[in-house]
Amino acid sequence: MILLKCFMVIFVGQFLDVTSVYNPMLTYNIRFNKLRFLPNVTGNYTIFQQKDKQYVSGYIQRPTTDEVNKYQLPVFHRCNPEGLNCEYFQSWTLTDLCTLLKDKNQIWSKWYGAFDPPILCPINQYTYVFRNSTGEVNIFLKWYPDVLNYQWKITQKLYSGDFYIGSYYNPMLTYVVRIVKITSYPNITWNYSVDTYKGKYYVNGNTSITTDKLIDKVVGVFERCAPEGINCEYFQSWTLTDICPKLLDKNQIWSSWYGRSFDPPVVCPINKIHYQIRNGTFDLDPIIKIYTDATNYYWKLTQKMYAGNTLVGSYKIETVFLGLSRIDDEGGVVSTDPSGLAYSPERSRL
Numbered sequence: 001m002i003l004l005k006c007f008m009v010i011f012v013g014q015f016l017d018v019t020s021v022y023n024p025m026l027t028y029n030i031r032f033n034k035l036r037f038l039p040n041v042t043g044n045y046t047i048f049q050q051k052d053k054q055y056v057s058g059y060i061q062r063p064t065t066d067e068v069n070k071y072q073l074p075v076f077h078r079c080n081p082e083g084l085n086c087e088y089f090q091s092w093t094l095t096d097l098c099t100l101l102k103d104k105n106q107i108w109s110k111w112y113g114a115f116d117p118p119i120l121c122p123i124n125q126y127t128y129v130f131r132n133s134t135g136e137v138n139i140f141l142k143w144y145p146d147v148l149n150y151q152w153k154i155t156q157k158l159y160s161g162d163f164y165i166g167s168y169y170n171p172m173l174t175y176v177v178r179i180v181k182i183t184s185y186p187n188i189t190w191n192y193s194v195d196t197y198k199g200k201y202y203v204n205g206n207t208s209i210t211t212d213k214l215i216d217k218v219v220g221v222f223e224r225c226a227p228e229g230i231n232c233e234y235f236q237s238w239t240l241t242d243i244c245p246k247l248l249d250k251n252q253i254w255s256s257w258y259g260r261s262f263d264p265p266v267v268c269p270i271n272k273i274h275y276q277i278r279n280g281t282f283d284l285d286p287i288i289k290i291y292t293d294a295t296n297y298y299w300k301l302t303q304k305m306y307a308g309n310t311l312v313g314s315y316k317i318e319t320v321f322l323g324l325s326r327i328d329d330e331g332g333v334v335s336t337d338p339s340g341l342a343y344s345p346e347r348s349r350l
Contacts, residue, residue: 030135032056041158045130055132066160068123070095075292077153086153088293097121107143110136155292176200177282180229180298180318187211187313188305192277203261203280207315208273213307215270217241223300229318232300244268253290256283282319295321 032047032054045058062068070093079086094100098121103109112119114133140147178201184190192205209215218240225232240246247258247267258266261280287294304314 030054030137032134053134055134057131057133059127059129061127062125062158066124068158068160069097070159070161074154074156077155077293079151079153081149081151083151086151086296097123105139107135107139109139110134176322177284177287178320178322179203179281180320181316182318183316185314185316188315190315201281203277205277207275207277209275209305209313210273211307211312213310213312215305215307215312216243217306217308218243219304219306221302221304223302225298225300227296227298227320229298229320232298243270251286253282253286255286256281284321297321 035043035045035056035058037043037060041060041062043058043060045056047054047056049055075091076089077086078089100106101112101119101121104113111130111133114130116129116131117125119128176199179194182190182192182203184207187210189208189210190205191207192203195202195204220238220240222235222237223232224235244267246252249255250259257280261277263276263278264272266275284295298318298320300316300318302314302316305312
């Protein structure tokens, strides 16, 4: 029997040592490994095997009883047989949920058919229990005949109208954010170190903004690079003018950086000159919610600060996402990605 190596509904799957093309004379099964819940969705599960087949049982909870009326199901990432070099494959946005959930011949039918209460419209239950959930291999093969030759990651996102409720997702690895380098430009100086603690990376030091003007606008320019930090290209830019309320928001990609690390806190009016940074880092989950492929790239973010239309100063942060197979009980990295970046904490002075 050959096991289909598949990330089914954000599960990590595994093949046997041999990757095979489809053979109708063989029986194929999906083999599960684990499930990860992203913010706003919680749950627990177990994976068990019965007569050479694997099943998943457990529960999942949504953060709200708002009716789910749009379900982006799913975002597919295709990986090589070892689960590496993943790439975006395709995504579906499903809005006619009521009709599709009744269809017994979809790739999700067997999975959601195991949920209790049944997932039927209106989708407004808070907690669902699932028993003996699995997937149907033949339906996967009809969708994509080469499905057996890859590992898969699938992210499922729940929406109520245009309001994002949450998602569940399964990376094969645990990711941590490493800040590689900070470069300062006129009127802003940095003196910092990048330190490690239990496999995670933190920035400590101080920064100064030499100006007597009040900062009221920030422009962030994102550059997306190959994992080695080369072949960079412009990705997108954000212009934030209502920065006072945004600095108070706890769920933005900058919240952990400015909200928990700077002393004094970065709040309006932004008129302080000197700041201490203690254990500065970025939370991964808000980044993944914005761009699910973020972990596949090296990033350069330039933050330009303005007083009206006058540029006060800017600095650039370079980051990379490190995939760790496991972090041991002492906080040591057991296995990292091939780049080896996780082994070399950097200390920099500008």
